[in-house]
Amino acid sequence: MAISVQLKNQHLLWRAGFGPAVEQWGDLSKTTPVKLYEALEKASKKELLPLKVASNFVEGLMNGVDGVRRTEMTKEQAQAMQKKSREEIRNLNLEWLDEMVNSEQQLREKVALFWHGHFACRNLNALYQQELLQVIRANALGNFGTLLKEVSRSAAMLAFLNNQQNRKQKPNENFAREVMELFTMGRGNYTEKDIKEAARAFTGWQFKLNGEFIFRPAIHDDGLKTVLGKTGNFDGDDILDLLLEQRQTAVYLTKKLYRFFVNEQVDEKHVQWLADRFFKSGYEIKALLKDIFTSDWFYEEKNIGSHVKSPVELLVGIRRAMPMQIANEDAQLYLQKILGQVLFYPPNVAGWPGGFNWIDSSSLMFRMRIPQLVATKEAFNIKAKSDDDQEMGRGNKLPGRVVETTINWEPANKQLEKVKREELLQHIASLMWQTNTGKFNKAMVEKFVDASSRERYIQTSIIQLMCTPEYQMC
Numbered sequence: 001m002a003i004s005v006q007l008k009n010q011h012l013l014w015r016a017g018f019g020p021a022v023e024q025w026g027d028l029s030k031t032t033p034v035k036l037y038e039a040l041e042k043a044s045k046k047e048l049l050p051l052k053v054a055s056n057f058v059e060g061l062m063n064g065v066d067g068v069r070r071t072e073m074t075k076e077q078a079q080a081m082q083k084k085s086r087e088e089i090r091n092l093n094l095e096w097l098d099e100m101v102n103s104e105q106q107l108r109e110k111v112a113l114f115w116h117g118h119f120a121c122r123n124l125n126a127l128y129q130q131e132l133l134q135v136i137r138a139n140a141l142g143n144f145g146t147l148l149k150e151v152s153r154s155a156a157m158l159a160f161l162n163n164q165q166n167r168k169q170k171p172n173e174n175f176a177r178e179v180m181e182l183f184t185m186g187r188g189n190y191t192e193k194d195i196k197e198a199a200r201a202f203t204g205w206q207f208k209l210n211g212e213f214i215f216r217p218a219i220h221d222d223g224l225k226t227v228l229g230k231t232g233n234f235d236g237d238d239i240l241d242l243l244l245e246q247r248q249t250a251v252y253l254t255k256k257l258y259r260f261f262v263n264e265q266v267d268e269k270h271v272q273w274l275a276d277r278f279f280k281s282g283y284e285i286k287a288l289l290k291d292i293f294t295s296d297w298f299y300e301e302k303n304i305g306s307h308v309k310s311p312v313e314l315l316v317g318i319r320r321a322m323p324m325q326i327a328n329e330d331a332q333l334y335l336q337k338i339l340g341q342v343l344f345y346p347p348n349v350a351g352w353p354g355g356f357n358w359i360d361s362s363s364l365m366f367r368m369r370i371p372q373l374v375a376t377k378e379a380f381n382i383k384a385k386s387d388d389d390q391e392m393g394r395g396n397k398l399p400g401r402v403v404e405t406t407i408n409w410e411p412a413n414k415q416l417e418k419v420k421r422e423e424l425l426q427h428i429a430s431l432m433w434q435t436n437t438g439k440f441n442k443a444m445v446e447k448f449v450d451a452s453s454r455e456r457y458i459q460t461s462i463i464q465l466m467c468t469p470e471y472q473m474c
Contacts, residue, residue, distance in 0.1 A: 003299055003300075003301060003304065004029070005028075005029050005031075005032065005033070006028040006029040006430065007304065007430075007434070008033045008299045008304075009028045009029070009031065009033055009036050010028060010431070010434060010474075011298075011299060011303075011304045011434060011474070012033050012036055012037060012040075012293060012299075013036070013106070014307075014309075014313075014317070014434065014474035015110075015261050015262070015293070015298075015307070015474070016037065016040055016106065016107050016110055016261070016289070016293055017040065017106030017107060017109075017110050018100055018101070018106060018109075018110060018313060018316040018317050018320055019313075019316075019317035019320050019321065019474065020320070020321070020431070021320045021321075021323075022320070022321055022322070022323060022411040022412050022415060023411055023415070025412075025415040025416075025431050026415050028431075033293075033294070033299060034294050037290070037293045037294055040106055040107040041107060041141075041286070041290070043104040043105055043106070043107070044105045044106070044107040044108035044141060046104070046105060048105075048108070048137060048138055050134050050137075051092060051095045051096055051099065051130065051133065051134070051137075052130070053088055053091040053092045053095055053126070053130065054085075054088045054092065054126040054127045054129075054130045082124065084126075085124055085125055085126040085127075086124060086126075088126030088130075089124070089126050089129055089344050090330065090333055092126065092129060092130055092133065092343075092344065093333060093336075093342070093343040093344055094329050094330070094332065094333070096109075096133065096343060097312070097315070097316065097332060097343070100113070100312070100316045101316050101319045101320055107141065107289075108137065108140050108141055109137070109140075111140040111141055111285070111289065112133075112136050112137045112140040113312065113313075114140075114257065114260050114261075115136045115140055115147065116133070116136055116343070117346065117351035117352055117354070118182075118183070118256065118351060119132075119136065119151050119157065119183065120182075120346035120348070120349055120350060120351035120352075121156050121157050121160045121344075121346070121349075122160060122344070122345055122346055123156040123159055123160050125155070125156070125159070125211075127155075127210070127211055128154070128155040128156035128159065128211050129156055129344050131154060131155065131156065131211050132151065132154045132155075132156040132157065135147070135150045135151055135154055136151070140285070141285050141286045141289070142284075142285060142286070143282065143283055143284055143285065144244075144253065144283035144284075144285055145240070145241075145244050145282070145283050147285075148183060148184070148240055148243075148244070149237065149240055151183075152179065152183075152205075152236065152240060153205070153213040154207075154211075154213075155207035155208075155211040155212075155213070156211075157175075158175070158205060158206070158207050158213075159207070160349070161174045161175040161178055161349070162174045162175065163175040163202055163205050163206070164206060164207075166199060166202055166203050166205070167203055167204075167219040168200075168203050168204075168219050168220060168221040169221070171196070171199040171200050171203060171221070172199065173195050173196060173199040175199070175202055175205075176195050176196075176198035176199040176201075176202055176239070177195050177199075178349055179198070179239075179240070179243070180194065180195060180198065180243065182349060182350060182351075184243040184244070184246070184249045184252065184253075185243060185246055185248045185249050185252055186248070186252035189246070189248045189252075190228065193226075194227050194228055197225040197226055197227045197234075198225070198227050198234075198239045200221040200223070200225050201221070201225055201227070201234040201235055201236055201238060201239045202235075202236040202239065203219055203220045203221045204216045204217060204218075204219050204220030204221075204235075205236050206219075220235070227239060227242055228242050228243075228246065230242060244283065247275070247279050249279075250275045250276075250278045250279035250283070251271070251272070251275040253275075253278070253283075254271050254274045254275040254278055254288065255271050255275075257288065257289075257292070258270070258271050258274070258292070259354070259355070260354070261289075261292055261293075262292060262298060262303055263302065263303045263306050263307070264306070264307070264354075264355045264356075265302075265306075267297070270295075270297060274288060274291055274292065277291055278291075304434055304435075305433075305434035305435045305470075305473045305474065306473070307473060307474050308354075308355060308356055308358050308359055308472060308473060309358075309472055309473070309474055310341055310352070310354065310358060311335070311336055311339030311340060311341035311358065311367075312336065312341055312343065313474070314339070314367060314370070314472070315332060315335060315336070315339075315370070317474075318370065318371055318374065318466060321412075321431075321432070321462065321466070322371075322374070322375070322407050322409075322412075322462065322463075323407065323408045323411060324374070324405040324406060324407045324408065325405065325406045325408075326403065326404065326405050327404035327405070327406075328402070328403070328404045331401055331402070331403045331404070332403070334384060334401055335370065335403070337384040338363075338366060338382055338384045339358070339363060339366070339367065340352070340358065340363065341358075359472070364469070364472070366380075366382055367472060368467045368468065368469065368471075368472070369467065370466075371462075371463050371466035371467050371471075372463060372467055373402075373403055374403050374405050374407075375405070375407060375459075375463050377402050377403065377404060377405065378402070379401060379402050380401055380402075381401075407459075409455065409458070409459055412458055412459070412462060413454075413455060413458060416428070416458055421454065421457070424454075424457060424458065424461060425442055425445060425446065425449070425461050425465075426440075426442065428458070428461045428462055428465055429445075429465055432462065432465040432466060432470075432471055433465065433468075433470040433471060434470075434473055434474045435470055435473070440470075445461070445464055445465065448460070448464045449461050449464055
């Protein structure tokens with residue numbers, strides 16, 4: 001089919017952001033994808049405001065609770081502090097989710113979500129998670145080498161990958177292994193000896209209680225190491241530089257970015273072209289993204305509607321199309337949990353697998369119910385998978401949950417006021433779905449639409465079109 005400008009721009013806004021906000025509906029056919037991408041890029045140059053929710057926890061971490069030093073706490077006091085940290089991580093989750101919904105800096109937040117999965121880190125210290133998120137958001141569109149080095153020095157990652165236990169004569173290989181396998185070159189492009197030698201180079205990389213990086217020379221192995229065919233008295237930064245010198249790193253990263261932003265089915269010719277330019281640019285992330293989002297092939301039919309929305313993408317997209325106030329915000333955490341993507345709680349160091357892994361027979365049915373649940377305040381009783389890190393002793397039995405929302409329908413009414421009544425459903429479908437709506441079953445959808453007034457018709461049409469398999473894709 002011929003791809004309309006409107007559909008191309010929707011495709012861009014879903015892949016480089018979290019879908020069109022309702023206020024953007026009328027503008028989707030008024031600009032070119034290239035100009036729209038330039039606007040997204042320009043908006044993401046604005047000053048980054050850090051998310052700060054762990055300030056009280058930091059004070060407790062450093063000074064103790066109720067005047068009791070951390071090292072002198074009873075078991076109950078330590079548990080209370082751990083509970084506080086988990087609550088702060090939940091708050092950080094909700095703050096970031098709001099930022100994804102409301103920020104004009106859609107490109108930066110979407111790319112930060114990618115890096116959040118790439119540098120997957122499960123750490124129950126709210127301060128460390130907050131600082132790692134700040135590093136990722138601040139460098140999401142910058143230089144990958146800078147991002148890699150700052151993430152590698154973060155307390156969250158050093159703790160998660162056990163580098164505090166990496167000492168001279170007793171090296172711990174976990175950090176070095178994951179830096180090679182998951183962050184840079186990918187499995188099969190290094191040897192076990194490379195890992196062992198690199199681990200020696202990262203000895204002495206530690207952090208203070210407040211999260212500040214510190215190098216401790218007394219426990220650093222300063223002997224010669226041979227890594228990737230080169231020998232020297234390497235430290236951690238030297239190893240990261242060696243990894244960045246490998247073209248394979250550019251290929252690995254580009255292929256992963258391609259799967260996330262373009263298509264799970266990789267076009268090797270496009271990846272090689274992108275990787276070559278990425279490598280020659282010195283790993284400038286923004287340059288790579290511009291190559292992707294301004295290429296004609298990005299807008300080919302095979303790439304539009306081929307991506308299964310992740311749970312976070314789905315939830316944020318719904319909120320952008322239906323602006324709402326949520327009285328019980330923590331219900332969003334339970335939705336994330338049911339759907340299998342809780343921010344800051346990746347399943348393992350490899351992150352969330354993505355793609356069609358998001359969907360099975362039960363999760364698809366629940367995903368399609370969410371717009372209705374949100375709009376009607378209907379209770380849901382689905383039991384989420386158990387995860388002790390997220391439970392805080394409550395277990396996962398949270399029956400009868402309701403998302404208590406107040407939806408502002410006025411922006412949608414305004415955007416659609418010039419559309420003829422008989423054309424409304426078809427037009428709304430073209431805004432909701434990333435597919436050719438020319439032959440969609442209008443009669444089937446209208447069975448579930450309230451036609452008692454124009455306003456109700458618009459509201460229920462939006463909801464019903466979101467409750468379809470087509471809306472799961474972008």
